[in-house]
Amino acid sequence: MSLDENAEPGALRYGLLKAYRPFPDVSDELLFPDGRVRPVWRPFLEHLSALTPEEITERFARGNQYLNDAGVYFRQYGQDGANEREWPLSHIPVIISQDDWQVIADGLTQRAELLEQVVADLYGDNRLVTNGYLPASLIAQSPEWQRPLVGIKPKSGHFLHFLSFEIGRGPDGTWWVLSDRAQAPSGAGFALENRVATGRVFNEFFARANVHRLAGFFRRFRDHLVELRGESESRVSILTPGPLNDTYFEHAYIARYLGFMLLEGEDLTVENGKLMVRTVAGLRPVSVLWRRLDAAWADPVELNETSHIGTPGLVQAVRSGAVTMINALGTGILETRALLAFLPRISEHLLGEPLKLPNVATWWCGEEGTKAYVKENAEGMMFSPALSTALPFTSSHTDFIGKDFDKFHKGILETWIDSKSDKLVGQEAVTLSTTPAYDNGLLVPRPMSLRVFLARTTNGWEVMAGGFARIGQTEDASAIAMQAGGSAADVWIVGGQKPHKETLLHQTESPFFKSQTGSLPSRAADNLFWLGRYVERAEGAVRLLRAYHARLMETADPEAPLVALTAEYLDKIGMAPVEPVPDGLCDMLQSAVASAAKVRDRFSVDGWLALNDLAQAANGAKRTMRDNADVTRAMGLLLRKITGFSGLVHENMYRFIGWRFLSIGRALERAHRMADLLSVFTDEDAPEGSLELLLEVGDSAMSMSRRYAVSLSHATVLDLLAMDTKNPRAVLYQLTDMKDHIGVLPNATENGHLSELARSVLQVHTLLAIATPETLTPASLADLRDQISYLSVELTDAYIR
Numbered sequence: 001m002s003l004d005e006n007a008e009p010g011a012l013r014y015g016l017l018k019a020y021r022p023f024p025d026v027s028d029e030l031l032f033p034d035g036r037v038r039p040v041w042r043p044f045l046e047h048l049s050a051l052t053p054e055e056i057t058e059r060f061a062r063g064n065q066y067l068n069d070a071g072v073y074f075r076q077y078g079q080d081g082a083n084e085r086e087w088p089l090s091h092i093p094v095i096i097s098q099d100d101w102q103v104i105a106d107g108l109t110q111r112a113e114l115l116e117q118v119v120a121d122l123y124g125d126n127r128l129v130t131n132g133y134l135p136a137s138l139i140a141q142s143p144e145w146q147r148p149l150v151g152i153k154p155k156s157g158h159f160l161h162f163l164s165f166e167i168g169r170g171p172d173g174t175w176w177v178l179s180d181r182a183q184a185p186s187g188a189g190f191a192l193e194n195r196v197a198t199g200r201v202f203n204e205f206f207a208r209a210n211v212h213r214l215a216g217f218f219r220r221f222r223d224h225l226v227e228l229r230g231e232s233e234s235r236v237s238i239l240t241p242g243p244l245n246d247t248y249f250e251h252a253y254i255a256r257y258l259g260f261m262l263l264e265g266e267d268l269t270v271e272n273g274k275l276m277v278r279t280v281a282g283l284r285p286v287s288v289l290w291r292r293l294d295a296a297w298a299d300p301v302e303l304n305e306t307s308h309i310g311t312p313g314l315v316q317a318v319r320s321g322a323v324t325m326i327n328a329l330g331t332g333i334l335e336t337r338a339l340l341a342f343l344p345r346i347s348e349h350l351l352g353e354p355l356k357l358p359n360v361a362t363w364w365c366g367e368e369g370t371k372a373y374v375k376e377n378a379e380g381m382m383f384s385p386a387l388s389t390a391l392p393f394t395s396s397h398t399d400f401i402g403k404d405f406d407k408f409h410k411g412i413l414e415t416w417i418d419s420k421s422d423k424l425v426g427q428e429a430v431t432l433s434t435t436p437a438y439d440n441g442l443l444v445p446r447p448m449s450l451r452v453f454l455a456r457t458t459n460g461w462e463v464m465a466g467g468f469a470r471i472g473q474t475e476d477a478s479a480i481a482m483q484a485g486g487s488a489a490d491v492w493i494v495g496g497q498k499p500h501k502e503t504l505l506h507q508t509e510s511p512f513f514k515s516q517t518g519s520l521p522s523r524a525a526d527n528l529f530w531l532g533r534y535v536e537r538a539e540g541a542v543r544l545l546r547a548y549h550a551r552l553m554e555t556a557d558p559e560a561p562l563v564a565l566t567a568e569y570l571d572k573i574g575m576a577p578v579e580p581v582p583d584g585l586c587d588m589l590q591s592a593v594a595s596a597a598k599v600r601d602r603f604s605v606d607g608w609l610a611l612n613d614l615a616q617a618a619n620g621a622k623r624t625m626r627d628n629a630d631v632t633r634a635m636g637l638l639l640r641k642i643t644g645f646s647g648l649v650h651e652n653m654y655r656f657i658g659w660r661f662l663s664i665g666r667a668l669e670r671a672h673r674m675a676d677l678l679s680v681f682t683d684e685d686a687p688e689g690s691l692e693l694l695l696e697v698g699d700s701a702m703s704m705s706r707r708y709a710v711s712l713s714h715a716t717v718l719d720l721l722a723m724d725t726k727n728p729r730a731v732l733y734q735l736t737d738m739k740d741h742i743g744v745l746p747n748a749t750e751n752g753h754l755s756e757l758a759r760s761v762l763q764v765h766t767l768l769a770i771a772t773p774e775t776l777t778p779a780s781l782a783d784l785r786d787q788i789s790y791l792s793v794e795l796t797d798a799y800i801r
Helices: 039-049 053-070 098-122 136-140 188-201 203-208 215-227 248-258 314-319 331-335 337-341 343-350 368-376 385-390 395-400 403-409 522-555 561-572 583-597 605-624 628-652 657-681 690-697 701-707 714-721 731-743 756-769 778-799
Strands: 073-078 081-086 094-097 162-169 175-181 235-239 261-263 268-271 274-279 282-291 324-326 362-364 412-418 423-429 434-439 442-457 460-463 468-471 487-494
Touching: 039 094, 039 203, 053 081, 053 188, 053 605, 094 098, 098 162, 098 175, 098 331, 098 343, 098 442, 098 460, 098 487, 175 331, 175 337, 188 203, 188 248, 188 442, 188 468, 188 487, 215 248, 215 442, 215 460, 235 248, 248 261, 268 282, 268 314, 274 314, 274 522, 331 337, 337 343, 434 468, 434 487, 522 561, 522 583, 522 628, 522 657, 522 690, 522 778, 561 657, 561 690, 583 605, 605 628, 628 657, 657 690, 657 714, 657 731, 657 778, 690 701, 690 714, 701 714, 731 756, 731 778, 756 778
Parallel strands: 094 487, 235 261, 235 282, 282 324
Antiparallel strands: 073 081, 162 175, 162 442, 268 274, 274 282, 362 423, 412 423, 434 442, 442 460, 442 468, 468 487
């Protein structure tokens, strides 16, 4: 049945709303106070009510599968440390009408401009403190007040470029600002992933619904950052604290989405007052840096000296006007809770108008002067005048709240020590509005708050037409935080003109820009190089483990000469043969995952999933292995997964410099391992069957039978696995591959001469190319192995250190 204006909510098909009962004196996003469904929700409810419970479950699983495939997670902290948690999507979107959203957009745009003027004053003329609009101690005692930044005017002319605001709707329907986020606002990337996942859950409905899109917001912000570069050869980059940060996934996602370099503090250096990134092609300028770490940790020289994740001299680069920070260092002062108490009066002073969106009621109890201020402004701040007589107070003073306050919001009083000002702060506990969530086949009301994002563009502040909502899993509004078990929902803004589809693709009115060659950060090159080595090392171990267990199964005698020699070799490379799936193999694959995690912005989703699947398969096999036959089959499965990952990399990865470092790592490891195997298993004292084992591990038995008419011998094995230029398992083939890759790296030639690394690779390659099977003794192969190993040191010296 369809819903009209007077339809009874409980009459919906399948009874989705039969248990939907808004809480007393709480605003609800779905229903009017009289129980009618809000018009903006009706089309969606009609669509949802036409689905069976089984269809709804299948669609929700579709959204969850997308998030799982995309690797979306956040880091949750608890007593057991930090753990990666799957992104908790609440599948029912929050739907807001265009008219309602316009009120929010207007209020937050005004607030963004107010915050810009406040922070500009605090680091400039400081008239707000001088004239008594802000207590001096509130600012001076905050750890977010960065004195070295006083007097520095941002190169761009603005302190703020990207903001987020936490807002909630009170019982009377008014939207309130719960907190401001100016330090390093997070969540925009998660909002994008929420949109993609929810769009897949309700794909038919979303395609025809009048829901405002998000891509244009990011495109215009990206274009503005590009405009701020100034020099065409400088870069726009994103500064992250690193993979252990709770929102690192978002940092990598946004960097990949916008096409910017993702950097850590160690990637950057300051030379002659300019901010430079260490790349494999040398130092390159960075003129716009979107920071995602707190300012105090950004520069150990002038800010927090204990920081190990910052860049020494970064403040000096800002001071010299060489870099635009997004947002400016020091803007975290705006997140001071107590500041909310003073913003209404400051708005009247600076903007000549009241706040369009009020703060959640807040007061500061840090000094005697505040008492008079609160008492004088109690009526305007929605407080009972009786409250001022209780200052300063503790949580035991909640009985001082008078009836006027109780009538205002039906709230309770909360007090805490503000970590940014070290002062007692009071704030009303807002009774948040509720929104539908799906629970056991029914829609139920759950408390929610919205996170809304604003970006400065060429045309001024722009509000993202959406954002994401935090949804409580219970009726308790204090449990909406995801660290406390809450979930996140997409936000649909519906109404107005039908939005046209926007993408991040180049628009004619946008400035064209192209990533510069040689812009791979040295740290990223290091991780890609070692990713290649770890994966190839794991593949070699898997091949040898499979061969070992197959022979052990045949002989049932661990003391058989070939079995014993193979076991000894496996022990040498950290693969304990007594373990069906050795810890060393699982650790090696985990090292590969860790290396890939540090370059998530440069990795395809499919490649990342394949690598994680490989590591999980190894751990799963370790838990379930029973006998040698099982191990042989498991190793075959792991081998197919490894080659699947390698195929994805080879076929899909763009042939940029990062791919070359990954390929060099892989080639070096394969050449090194094969030279080592040959030095052991071609020894004259090696047991019978050693040559056959080499062909099996080298996946070259078929090539041997096709290439050589003579019987198997040391000479034919050495020719095929050491010197063949067409066999990808041969040492010379991999050295040729390395030589070719290194030959096109930045600075491979210097003034017409080969670099030291290029010469070394050529020398090793030539020594093997002019050798013969007869001259390749175990000793010479061991020497070749060591020379190949040393190439890793030379590569590190040339491009990574």
